Amino acid sequence: MENRLAELRATRGLSQAALAEVLGTSRQTIISIERGRFDPSLPLAFKIAHHFETTIEQVFTPDP
Template sequence: MENIIAEQRGERSWSQAHLAKLLGVSRQTVISIERGRFDPSLPLAFRIAEVFECRIEDLFTPDPRSEQS
């Protein structure tokens, strides 16, 4: 999945540590999600959307390279 978490976080001038605290996860988890190395669980994705006051679909999109035909 691709995401715009880093952009959304930057627009709010939040550090990765601040976002991690809001989400109840480690800073490393935030880094991994932002870099696309880790796809969050559905409950965590809902929490991220809640923190950014938007829908999950506004933050995450399927990676077209990994979609099956």
């Protein structure tokens, strides 16, 4: 799954650690999601989309 997490995080000036803290997860989880090595759970995906005031579809794109 592709995602825009790093881009969205950068536009808000957030570090990976700061975003992880807000979302209640680890920095390593944020790193893994951004690199495409880990797909977040549905609840975490909703938290991410809500934090950036967008939809899950605007953050995550399934692989073709």
